[in-house]
Amino acid sequence: MLKKIVKSSEFVTFTIIVLLSLIIGIINPAFFSLATVFDVLRASIVVSIMAFGLLLVIIAGGIDISFVAFAALASYGTHMFLLSRGYNGGIFLYYAIACVIGLGAGLLSGLIVTRFNLPIFDVSLAMMTMWYGFIRFFIGSTKNFKLPEGAVGYYSRFLVTVRDPFVGEAGLHFSILYVLIIGVLIHCLLKYTTLGRGIFAMGGNREVAIRSGFNIKGTLLVVFGILGVLSAFAGVTHSFLSRHFEPTLFMTQNLDVIAAVILGGASVTGGKGSVLGTFMGVILIQLINRAMVLTGITVEWQQLMIGLVLAFFISIPAIRDLINKRASRAVEVPEEI
Amino acid sequence: MNTTNLKPKVRFEMQTLLLAGILVFLLLFFGLNDQGFLAGRSISSMAIQLPEIGILSLAMMITVMIGGINLSINATANLAAVLSGLFILRFMPESQGPMVIVAMVGISLLIGVITGAINGFLVGYVGVPSILATLATMSIFTGIGVGLTKGQTVTGFPEVVGSVASLSPLGIPMPFLVFVGITVIAYILLGRTTFGFKTRMLGTNPVASKFSGINNKAVIMQIFIFSGVLSSIAGVLIMSRTMSASNAYGTATYVMLTILIGVLAGVVSGKGSVLNIFITVFILQVISTGSHMLLAGVRGSSFFKDFAWGVLLIIIFIINYFTHGRRKE
Amino acid sequence: MTNEILRVENVSKAFAGVKALDQVSLTLQEGEILCLVGENGSGKSTMIKIISGVYHPDQGDIIINGHSYKQLTPIESMREGVQVIYQDFSLFPNLSVAENLVINEQLSSGRRLVNWKETYKTAERGLEEIHVSIPLDAMVSELSTADRQLIAVTKAILAEARIIIMDEPTTALTQKEIQSLFEVINNLKAKGISTIFVSHKLNEVTEIADRTVIFRNGRKVMDQDAKNLDIKTMEFYMTGHELDLDNSQLAQPDQQAAPLLEVEKLGLRGKFKDVSFQLRPGEVLGITGLLGSGRTELALALFGETPADSGTIRVEGREVTIRSIQDAMRNRIGYVPEDRILEGLFLQQTISDNIIVRIIDQMVNKIHLIRAGASKKVSDEWIGRLEVKTPSGELPAKSLSGGNQQRLVLAKWLASDPRILILNSPTVGVDVGSKASIHELIRNLASQGMGILLISDDIPELMQTCNRLILMRRGRTFGVFDREDITEEQLNQEMVADRVFSI
Incomplete structure (x- = not known):
């Protein structure tokens, strides 16, 4: 059992997180504080929620890049609509409307993919281009900073706050609870439902999944629906945390989210991945971001470091394969016949 | 039996015809609706913008042809521009001579070769899936540039740097000539040389190509170097046109656009057409310029093109679905 | 051991005018190991597909467990206890042994939730049936071909197979593995499960078969007790001529x-x-x-x-x-x-x-x-x-x-x-x-x-x-x-x- 845990890719990610934390902490002891933990967690909230949705698609054997556009469409669309109606209430209605829009956009992609047997990547490319164009042409092309009164204080609604000698007051934003709840739900979906096992099955061997009687098209529709809803949810959350709505929300960040899912141990070819791993992948990226600042590497070199860590990480399985190939030859030829 | 067998060849021509048809339709549509559209000015403005994206699309296409992808093309272009820009500012800030151009092109090409070789090594020799390898190198190449420039745009080049984009021998803008030249070279390389032949075979069946004596690793390496070089040429054009170099230029949107063009042009493993790319780049540019003119004055008019591109792509998928029967899953 | 479990009567099947099977009849007793032998294109895979309901015969009847079918569907065939093990084993490489064993049952039961405890219990029971031990939580991708084969057999047993059809099952196995597969097949026999073993390796056929049926050009050319058969005779029937060399x-x-x-x-x-x-x-x-x-x-x-x-x-x-x-x-x-x-x-x-x-x-x-x-x-x-x-x-x-x-x-x-x-x-x-x-x-x-x-x-x-x-x-x-x-x-x-x- 222990051997199995050590061999898992989640463990690799976890080890890297621990090692990285230790190194940063030794160089800069200020790192070991609740404030840092809160900060890293807060930065992970939105990315995690999107990554959980994307995880399902990647396990099913596809790669989607349009989920960022779902987030932008749902959050910005909802905001501009409610703004025009003079809405001044709380955040709940935002979530409700945005999730419906996200669901619709997700299902549309899913329908096109399943109806016309198209590769997920190709369709998502078209949808992403289309939706960002749609938002900016039909809805609006400028950022909007006017928040409804009912949601003004949202960004500083903390679960707990601590006093930190370096950063002053630091708090853990309560939307981390969303990550927890959504994470547990997705985990249960993947692990304890026939649908979830179907997602793994089709990512592992699509032909056999069809032959075994899995409803591939239905499964894909659900996956896209969830992706749409979670992206919309993340979009609204992000907009309130950053106190503005933008039409090009997350436009260039889809690859970062994909990177986080992959760092978390999911396989680009499908059939493999976990919620816990994905969350750790997101944390790892945030940690690398902070490592630069805290260890004195200036912010300009951050991206290079992320790239190098990523290059190192993705080479591990390939190198492991090379070694295995060599080792597999070493099966003994019996000395005597 | 023979009619079904003929399909692939017909299909290839179909895609070209379909694209050409769409282009003609769009030209007529915009030409009839807007008097100024077919005037020289809009054509020549297109001819300056379109080459960059066209060359990057070719850089993307050749990697898709071997069943891969290159997400680092734009990062390579920007890195080439930034490094050659920094070099010029440091060693020849006052010079207006041809040496500036030589340095700019030379350094850029060198960067193209090096970055391509890094990608080729990771994909061909280490065996990392290209989507991951180039995602990482995209970050690395951008990261080097950002680190060296502290994230600032590099400007203040000697005037001569701009001449590459501004010259127009025989009335044709230089960037467009470069694009046509590269298209012809790529056409010959892919269609008439053993390199192109091996690329197609490798893309069709890498195991069979290995057993047929094709050195897969070497071909993958060459493809990525070629891709890097094309990207760096795009970098030179961008730098010359904007008289600046920045790691933020284009970024992910440019990469997505080139993939979009590739998909629209019907590029798949083992099959790619330089001609289709050429036509497709025109289609996108015509939609962009045309809709901009038609919708002049409408708020956000420049974004209508994105919407139209996405819709067009979906339409082409569906047309292909119905004309070529159900694709294998 | 004389209960007839399967009878195929005068079945014919043509594809685009070419007869793949021509008036072929076949019987299978409970607990019998029947070897189906023939060259490529002799009709043996068509026969498998007819028994498993993938193809519908142009004429003839299929009688399983006393139920007569003119046109058998794959689901009916499975319900009658027919399980085919194809050469790719139909397994999911990324899922555990236990889950692969139970996944079909999970699907056909229509349950929406997965009970892991139950899954492991069922899987363990399945492996015990054929007396093999393979770690239940291992990924199928980590297993050898032989183990995958055994998983596929276990899967068939768990689906309450009465007839297991194995299509060229020994192609990728080593000698030792073939022997343990044969042991498993004999085990099944003892339990009263019948096996149709499709192969062209005659030495294996002589070893495992109770009865051998040989197909040639869509016809059954021989059907007899395996005891009285040697390889040379089988070759003669397979090719239709004495293979003497010039x-x-x-x-x-x-x-x-x-x-x-x-x-x-x-x-x-x-x-x-x-x-x-x-x-x-x-x-x-x-x-x-x-x-x-x-x-x-x-x-x-x-x-x-x-x-x-x-x-x-x-x-x-x-x-x-x-x-x-x-x-x-x-x-x-x-x-x-x-x-x-x-x-x-x-x-x-x-x-x-x-x-x-x-x-x-x-x-x-x-x-x-x-x-x-x-x-x-x-x-x-x-x-x-x-x-x-x-x-x-x-x-x-x-x-x-x-x-x-x-x-x-x-x-x-x-x-x-x-x-x-x-x-x-x-x-x-x-x-x-x-x-x-x-x-x-x-x-x-x-x-x-x-x-x-x-x-x-x-x-x-x-x-x-x-x-x-x-x-x-x-x-x-x-x-x-x-x-x-x-x-x-x-x-x-x-x-x-x-x-x-x-x-």
């Missing part, structure tokens, strides 16, 4: 000529060891042995794909190093792979491109462009010489039939003018007619002075084409025979003999 067809290589290829004490750790032989111009040297004997590995080492790590190779008297495929090609060694679809052909590319892929480097002009029209000339020539049946060389390779595809792979290598050609199982999955002409071609090539290494476990094929034979067992050369000095039966016994050792 030695005059075989050109004798010049024994004085200098050897083309000399291999001395060649070895690759874990694969084969101390392999030595010589190949003369004009000679066809057969290398045979069971799967896992090292025959394919030896071929791949000579071709540079997985280079040998000890010993020497001499080509035309010169010592050479073969570390890569390119090295092998430089020494004019060609290799026709076993899996022509995966390893040999570019299906979506044209026939002509497939032919010239090896020699493309020689088809360029002074400025390194491919000469216009050159490929057509070369490919048309080879299409003609090998009688590849196609209206045009510009059609994609996937438009060809199996036999023609195999000829295309041969053409690819012949176009490069090799001195030494390694053929790995060149007629697997090829129809009888094409098989004969490929044999003819091999003999012709040899008579023109080429040296040919033919790797095969098809004994009649070896006897018809080879001058000498090397028998490999577990990575060693076990014997070298002149063709005249050995009969088919002896060779068969020598191959099977290995099994006696391994038990």
